[in-house]
Amino acid sequence: xxxxxxxxxxxxxxxxxxGRRAILFLFTAYSVISSYNFLxxxxxxLFRNLAVICAVFLWSCTxxxxxxxxxxxxxxxxxxxxxxxYNEERNVYFxxxxxxxxHSFDAYIFGTIATPDDAYSYAKGGVIKHALGYDMQLxxxxxxxxxxxxGFLMGSVPGWADPNNTREGTEPFRNLNVLENRTxxxxxxxxxxxxxxxxxxxQNRSNWGVIKYxxxxxxxxxxxxxxxxxxxxAWRDVIRSAQEHNDPGNFTTFIAYEYTTSSxxxxxxxxxxxxxxxGPFEGGNLxxxxxxxxxxxxxxxxSRLDSLNPEDLWTWMDDLRSRGVDTLAxxxxxxxxxxxxxxxxxxxxxxxxxxxxxFRMRNEPLVEVTQVKGTSDTHPLLSPNDEWADFExxxxxxxxxxxxxxxxxxxxxxxxxxxGLQEEGRGNPYxxxxxxxxxxxxxxxxxxxxNFTSKIGILDGLPANRxxxxxxxxxxxxxxxxxxxxxxxxxxxxxxxxxxxSDSVFTQWSASGMAVVWAEENTRDSIFNAFRRKETYxxxxxRIKLRFFAGENLDVSSLSDDDLIKQAYLxxxxxxxxxxxxxxxxxxxxxxxxxTKGAPLQRIQIIKGWVETISGKPHEEVYxxxxxxxxxxxxxxxxxxDNGARVNISDCSISSNVGASELKAFWKDPDFDPTLKAFYYxxxxxxxxxxxxxxxxxxxxxxxxxDLHKTIQERAWSSPIWxxxxx
Amino acid sequence: xxxxxxxxLCIGLAILLLDIWFDSSNQDKNIVLYDDEILxxxxxxxxxxxxxxxxxxxxxxxxxxxxxxxxxxEALKLGLDKDDIIIKRRLAQKIGxxxxxxxxxxxxxxxxxxxxxxxxxEYFMDTRFSFxxxxxxxxxxxxxxxxNSLKQLRNLDTIPDSDPFLVGKNFLNKTAKQIARDxxxxxxNNLIEAETGRWIGPFKSIYGSHLVKISKVxxxxxxxxxxxxxxxxxxxxxxxxxxxxxxxxEELKNQYDVQINPKFNYP
Numbered sequence: 003x004x005x006x007x008x009x010x011x012x013x014x015x016x017x018x019x020x021g022r023r024a025i026l027f028l029f030t031a032y033s034v035i036s037s038y039n040f041l042x043x044x045x046x047x048l049f050r051n052l053a054v055i056c057a058v059f060l061w062s063c064t065x066x067x068x069x070x071x072x073x074x075x076x077x078x079x080x081x082x083x084x085x086x087x088y089n090e091e092r093n094v095y096f097x098x099x100x101x102x103x104x105h106s107f108d109a110y111i112f113g114t115i116a117t118p119d120d121a122y123s124y125a126k127g128g129v130i131k132h133a134l135g136y137d138m139q140l141x142x143x144x145x146x147x148x149x150x151x152x153g154f155l156m157g158s159v160p161g162w163a164d165p166n167n168t169r170e171g172t173e174p175f176r177n178l179n180v181l182e183n184r185t186x187x188x189x190x191x192x193x194x195x196x197x198x199x200x201x202x203x204x205q206n207r208s209n210w211g212v213i214k215y216x217x218x219x220x221x222x223x224x225x226x227x228x229x230x231x232x233x234x235x236a237w238r239d240v241i242r243s244a245q246e247h248n249d250p251g252n253f254t255t256f257i258a259y260e261y262t263t264s265s266x267x268x269x270x271x272x273x274x275x276x277x278x279x280x281g282p283f284e285g286g287n288l289x290x291x292x293x294x295x296x297x298x299x300x301x302x303x304x305s306r307l308d309s310l311n312p313e314d315l316w317t318w319m320d321d322l323r324s325r326g327v328d329t330l331a332x333x334x335x336x337x338x339x340x341x342x343x344x345x346x347x348x349x350x351x352x353x354x355x356x357x358x359x360x361f362r363m364r365n366e367p368l369v370e371v372t373q374v375k376g377t378s379d380t381h382p383l384l385s386p387n388d389e390w391a392d393f394e395x396x397x398x399x400x401x402x403x404x405x406x407x408x409x410x411x412x413x414x415x416x417x418x419x420x421x422g423l424q425e426e427g428r429g430n431p432y433x434x435x436x437x438x439x440x441x442x443x444x445x446x447x448x449x450x451x452x453n454f455t456s457k458i459g460i461l462d463g464l465p466a467n468r469x470x471x472x473x474x475x476x477x478x479x480x481x482x483x484x485x486x487x488x489x490x491x492x493x494x495x496x497x498x499x500x501x502x503x504s505d506s507v508f509t510q511w512s513a514s515g516m517a518v519v520w521a522e523e524n525t526r527d528s529i530f531n532a533f534r535r536k537e538t539y540x541x542x543x544x545r546i547k548l549r550f551f552a553g554e555n556l557d558v559s560s561l562s563d564d565d566l567i568k569q570a571y572l573x574x575x576x577x578x579x580x581x582x583x584x585x586x587x588x589x590x591x592x593x594x595x596x597x598t599k600g601a602p603l604q605r606i607q608i609i610k611g612w613v614e615t616i617s618g619k620p621h622e623e624v625y626x627x628x629x630x631x632x633x634x635x636x637x638x639x640x641x642x643x644d645n646g647a648r649v650n651i652s653d654c655s656i657s658s659n660v661g662a663s664e665l666k667a668f669w670k671d672p673d674f675d676p677t678l679k680a681f682y683y684x685x686x687x688x689x690x691x692x693x694x695x696x697x698x699x700x701x702x703x704x705x706x707x708x709d710l711h712k713t714i715q716e717r718a719w720s721s722p723i724w725x726x727x728x729x
Numbered sequence: 730x731x732x733x734x735x736x737x738l739c740i741g742l743a744i745l746l747l748d749i750w751f752d753s754s755n756q757d758k759n760i761v762l763y764d765d766e767i768l769x770x771x772x773x774x775x776x777x778x779x780x781x782x783x784x785x786x787x788x789x790x791x792x793x794x795x796x797x798x799x800x801x802x803e804a805l806k807l808g809l810d811k812d813d814i815i816i817k818r819r820l821a822q823k824i825g826x827x828x829x830x831x832x833x834x835x836x837x838x839x840x841x842x843x844x845x846x847x848x849x850x851e852y853f854m855d856t857r858f859s860f861x862x863x864x865x866x867x868x869x870x871x872x873x874x875x876x877n878s879l880k881q882l883r884n885l886d887t888i889p890d891s892d893p894f895l896v897g898k899n900f901l902n903k904t905a906k907q908i909a910r911d912x913x914x915x916x917x918n919n920l921i922e923a924e925t926g927r928w929i930g931p932f933k934s935i936y937g938s939h940l941v942k943i944s945k946v947x948x949x950x951x952x953x954x955x956x957x958x959x960x961x962x963x964x965x966x967x968x969x970x971x972x973x974x975x976x977x978x979e980e981l982k983n984q985y986d987v988q989i990n991p992k993f994n995y996p
Contacts, residue, residue: 070779087901089897091897093896093897094896165818165819166815176815177815234778238776301779545910547896549895562893563893564893564898567893567897594895595895596936598909598910598913598914598935599914632868663868663935663937664868664937
């Protein structure tokens with residue numbers, strides 16, 4: 003049987019015409035048989051199943067997932083444990099795992115021409131240019147960085163803009179980012195391209211286009227202007243750049259990309275068009291970043307064109323792992339998921355069980371809890387007794403229109419839901435650690451409130467455009483003139499007093515955040531292993547250093563001992579770890595030092611969540627554990643008294659001599675019950691400082707915009723430590 | 730006279746018609762694909778896809794090449810290349826690329842060394858410190874304890890009780906900037922002219938007071954040429970290309986006469 007041998011041997015036969023035609027034939031046969039009931043019920047049933055099995059089998063063979071070894075492009079790797087800064091008690095490394103460059107459609111369309119090389123040189127402390135021409139530089143270099151361009155349409159928009167491109171339908175993009183066009187005045191053009199054009203291209207995946215693709219092999223047919231060669235060469239550029247900038251011992255890069263999927267509805271209506279007919283692109287955000295551990299990566303990233311279902315991504319990752327390629331996926335902007343990121347059912351609407359929990363945790367050990375598009379720790383509606391819950395809340399759907407439902411969108415509730423599922427014997431799919439990230443679309447992460455460049459290039463690169471200072475009269479007139487075409491309107495107007503402000507979601511964006519790990523050395527292996535252990539924490543952009551341990555046998559009198567950390571590793575577990583079967587209440591060691599360039603610390607808190615047995619009823623409690631300035635926690639309220647730190651809004655100066663450089667304590671849970679499942683994570687709060695919007699106003703000589711928070715308390719969130727009584 | 734002019738025009742017209750006729754019939758209907766061209770396409774395809782093309786793929790590749798060539802020639806016939814700003818720009822770009830890709834004579838060791846000498850500041854290596862320290866938290870009377878501890882260290886040679894420091898005790902080969910990340914700005918100034926091998930201080934950091942014992946200081950220095958050879962070569966080639974391109978354009982500019990309306994008004 004020549005045909006079957008060929009089937010087995012030619013794994014990647016999507017690229018062969020006969021392979022595609024075989025798929026097409028079965029597809030057609032299936033459609034015909036399922037629409038005409040001429041074979042009788044039984045035969046019809048048999049044929050339908052056969053056709054489905056064949057089609058599934060064929061499709062499962064066709065992903066362009068061949069593995070290529072790119073180690074030749076990278077540095078010579080040292081033996082593990084041999085870089086000079088290797089430390090058994092682990093070093094702290096600050097980084098960002100979420101960075102877009104020109105290869106992302108929504109970065110290039112808004113003027114970003116920074117390449118992956120530019121992004122990495124910025125992370126190492128270099129100066130790069132913003133789309134509007136000004137310089138960007140970090141206050142302090144980072145230790146690790148990963149460029150994560152959108153997997154789907156990667157490289158496409160720069161390709162369409164290329165003057166040499168002759169593909170029909172791409173004309174409106176030609177020469178989009180030549181110097182003369184990288185101006186504020188180009189915003190309406192860019193807005194129109196993004197709002198109407200790109201979306202229609204993405205959604206124009208007609209069945210006829212798929213059939214044409216199967217027949218001819220040109221993916222471009224699926225959307226009229228998609229180009230697989232451009233796509234692959236952009237992905238290769240991302241890989242090459244990561245390989246060349248990886249510098250074991252000094253600076254770590256990861257080969258990575260973003261899997262950008264979304265869904266309008268949950269359950270059986272998943273993937274249906276939304277009522278306005280705009281399709282799944284308008285829905286809840288289910289984006290994830292996929293991080294490769296090493297040099298071996300696939301020919302193409304698995305993108306939303308392959309499947310909108312994140313579970314298919316995990317299957318792809320499982321398959322890669324079985325072929326020796328380790329990856330992990332980090333979901334982000336659960337806050338904009340409209341309640342879909344942390345659901346209690348699978349994509350197809352089935353209740354999740356143990357298998358799902360393992361499937362998810364194997365592939366997604368971390369979640370991005372804070373970034374430029376808001377913080378997803380918790381929401382005031384979900385945690386009414388947490389006075390700090392109202393922090394950088396972004397209440398809109400990401401990439402969609404409308405409010406995002408808080409329920410199912412925030413990490414603290416997911417932790418509680420996870421315990422509840424576990425209580426029902428269904429496993430815990432939400433036992434993840436935390437990192438922060440920027441999600442910058444300029445190549446340059448922007449975490450400094452006093453020097454914020456926001457996220458998407460020309461659109462929000464200046465204060466008036468991101469709504470922190472009033473618009474000029476001229477800008478108001480232009481905006482009013484453009485206000486007639488709703489589809490192309492990116493910036494509306496809001497009148498406050500006598501002033502008009504840009505009315506957009508940009509005002510809810512944050513100068514956040516940072517991923518922090520405790521790892522033995524600054525190498526890919528060591529840092530990736532820390533991700534897997536969840537020995538990570540997130541910050542809102544500040545460089546707070548934070549240790550967190552728990553254990554039954556931690557010696558609480560050892561707080562000043564020289565080998566405190568050594569003992570803690572020996573007798574306890576670090577952040578991200580597990581405790582089980584305890585007789586006595588465990589001790590928790592929390593230890594934080596301030597950012598040398600930031601504000602002093604105000605307090606350390608431990609957030610505890612637990613569920614009742616059988617009913618699974620969730621509870622949460624915020625405990626202040628140690629206060630600055632020698633103040634003591636009130637045992638009745640579990641709160642520190644006000645330390646009196648204030649901010650002068652007129653110039654953003656802060657109280658001197660209030661707050662701590664270092665806070666450290668052992669803590670015991672006063673309400674510990676050894677029979678209840680629980681999690682504990684740390685939140686460190688700085689003294690208040692000006693928010694970026696206030697800094698923008700102060701630096702440009704305006705009053706801070708009245709309807710925005712004027713100050714924030716920068717903070718760090720640790721990965722939890724879980725307590726599980728053995729059943 | 731008129732006759733001469735008329736016959737001249739007639740002959741000219743005949744030549745023109747013949748030319749058009751030949752041009753549209755026989756010429757330019759041959760497409761020759763050379764092996765090199767196909768081999769280089771195969772190479773590109775393999776690099777992008779990760780495996781060599783099979784027969785089907787190859788047919789596709791060649792077909793695309795042929796179709797492109799045909800469309801290109803037809804477009805030339807229609808004069809689509811005239812007055813097209815994109816083509817103009819592309820050609821200008823192309824000549825730039827060609828110029829950049831020109832293999833220049835590889836530099837001699839001597840040239841590289843001279844370049845290295847002239848760019849000395851670019852390759853300067855920062856001072857690096859290796860040290861151990863004792864930390865006394867300012868929340869716990871750090872300044873006083875540090876002073877007492879220094880006396881104890883110097884007189885009794887026993888290690889006094891200090892506080893644990895979150896990122897540890899020993900620091901290896903750190904630059905001033907790296908030290909600032911853990912101790913705050915300016916802390917390393919204390920270490921620059923300091924004695925090695927002996928406890929010194931106390932020095933104030935953002936967190937409290939510190940006693941420091943420096944084990945090694947590698948002074949800021951000009952590196953040996955051999956240490957940075959690779960970087961020097963890359964920088965040299967980059968700069969050389971840029972200067973060559975510049976002088977090439979300048980040279981060409983001299984051959985051209987540029988006219989601009991002297992009364993042009995910038996609106």
